[in-house]
Amino acid sequence: METSWSKFLLFGLSACPGCGSYWRQEGLLCATCEAILSVKMAAHVEKVEGLTVRSLFQWEPGESDILSHLILALKGPHRARAWRHWALQFARHHEGHLPSGAWQVLSAPSSKKTKGRDHADSWGEGLADLHGLRFEGKLFGRPGGSHRFLNRDRRMKEHGLVKLTESPVNRHRAWIMADDILTTGATAQAVYRALQRPKHFEIWCLARRTHISCAASGSMLRLGELKGFQI
Ligand SMILES: [Zn+2]
Numbered sequence: 001m002e003t004s005w006s007k008f009l010l011f012g013l014s015a016c017p018g019c020g021s022y023w024r025q026e027g028l029l030c031a032t033c034e035a036i037l038s039v040k041m042a043a044h045v046e047k048v049e050g051l052t053v054r055s056l057f058q059w060e061p062g063e064s065d066i067l068s069h070l071i072l073a074l075k076g077p078h079r080a081r082a083w084r085h086w087a088l089q090f091a092r093h094h095e096g097h098l099p100s101g102a103w104q105v106l107s108a109p110s111s112k113k114t115k116g117r118d119h120a121d122s123w124g125e126g127l128a129d130l131h132g133l134r135f136e137g138k139l140f141g142r143p144g145g146s147h148r149f150l151n152r153d154r155r156m157k158e159h160g161l162v163k164l165t166e167s168p169v170n171r172h173r174a175w176i177m178a179d180d181i182l183t184t185g186a187t188a189q190a191v192y193r194a195l196q197r198p199k200h201f202e203i204w205c206l207a208r209r210t211h212i213s214c215a216a217s218g219s220m221l222r223l224g225e226l227k228g229f230q231i
Contacts, residue, residue, distance in 0.1 A: 017073035018066040027085035028073050029066070037066050043094045044208060048185040051192060052202045054098075055182065056090045059207035071181065071207060080122040083180075086206055087126030098131065101174055103200070106136045108179035108187055109161055124178030127204055133176070139165050140194055160190050174200035183209045 016024040018033030025031060044055045061068050074082060107124035121137060128135035140161040175198050177191050182205040192201050 014073075017069035025085075026081055027070075027089070028079075028082045029070060033066050033070075037064070037070070040064060040067060041089060041093055043097050045097070046208065048182065048203070048208075049189050051185060051188055053182055053185070053188075053205065053208055054090075054094055054202060055205045055208040056086065056093060057207040059181070059209050060211040061209070067207070074119065074180070074206075079119060080117075083119060083122035084126040084129075087123055087130055090127065090204065090206070091130040099174070099200070099202070101200075102134075103131075103174040103176050103202075104134045104136055105176045105178055105204075106139045106191070108177055109138065109140045109142050109191065119180045120178055123180050123206060127176070127178050136165075139163065140191060161194050163194075173198055175202075177201070177203045179203060179205045181205060181207050181209055 014024070014028075015022055016028070016030035016033055018029050018037070021030040021032070023030050025034065027034060029037065040058070041056055042058075044053075044058055046053050046055075057067060059067055059071065073079075074086070105124050105128040107118075107120040110118050110120070124137075125135050127133070141164045142160065143162050173195075175195055177188055179188070182188065182203055185203075188203045192198075195201065
């Protein structure tokens with residue numbers, strides 16, 4: 001039987017994903033691991049598939065165990081406060097470099113299996129709050145499952161997305177798509193097209209994954225070393 005005490009043990013006493021210490025802070029890491037990771041925090045700005053991407057981290061799995069373990073831990077349940085903590089770090093590092101104006105924030109479409117709020121929503125809501133911007137939540141989802149009834153909108157279907165809300169999409173609006181991890185930029189491109197290619201469009205993410213590999217943890221890296229090749 002799941003009691004509030006067992007919940008506390010599961011989520012309240014979870015260890016720092018970087019070192020195993022129980023003295024972790026709001027962002028899930030302990031103070032020492034967060035200090036170590038702070039050298040990797042920066043106001044990264046780049047173009048991916050022609051779109052502007054701002055991130056707090058450049059993430060190459062295997063390069064930093066603390067960052068890889070943090071990202072995996074942030075995918076767990078009950079992480080809204082932790083995502084807000086990292087949104088604050090993003091805001092601090094990008095302060096003075098962000099565009100001004102009436103930007104609106106939407107969160108990246110969920111994967112098919114996700115129901116309700118997800119990490120991109122927590123991240124997007126945190127970013128919108130901290131910058132005084134309007135948060136629209138999810139405007140689009142992926143076709144299939146619970147969104148079947150929305151598939152009549154053929155225009156959205158062409159982009160691999162379905163419209164989730166009836167909010168009017170104005171091509172002159174300025175949009176920020178909040179996403180936890182940006183890899184290829186394919187989802188961002190689909191959202192950009194579904195929004196009718198607005199004049200201003202940016203992606204704000206926690207981490208930009210710079211290298212595609214199957215290794216997301218130190219154990220995978222060690223496996224590679226044992227086999228005598230670099231991952
Ligand atoms: Zn730690």
